[in-house]
Amino acid sequence: MERRCLDCEQPIIGRADKKFCDDACRSNHNNRLHSEETIYLRKVNSILKRNRKILETLNPDGKAKLKRKTLQDEGFDFGYITSTYTTKKGDQYRYCYEYGYLLLGNDEVLLVKR
Ligand SMILES: [Zn+2]
DSSP states (O other), X not given: XXXXXXXXXXXXXXXXXXXXXXXXXXXXXXXXXXXXXXXHHHHHHHHHHHHHHHHHHHOTTSEEEEEHHHHHHHTOOTTOOSEEEEOTTOOEEEEETTXXXXXXXXXXXXXXXX
């Protein structure tokens, strides 16, 4: 099987475990990988920060009950949290940093602060 450089995709000559033509290709590849990672991390971090900001804004007193839709209208993304806390009763609080929420029935949400 012909092996190709992970960076420039030219055929590789040499040791069987070689993945790159040379150090330049290796560092190029690693830089690109790093920047994709950085872009992804920035994207997730900014969603989490926005979620936290929304919870903070809607919950100035440390506890609030509101409609789930209110969070959605503000741009809250329910797919991103930083941690969870499950009570003995089995209720699962989901946190974005120190601000959290618990999904209630009737499309309501209880906002809390750690
Ligand atoms: Zn190469």
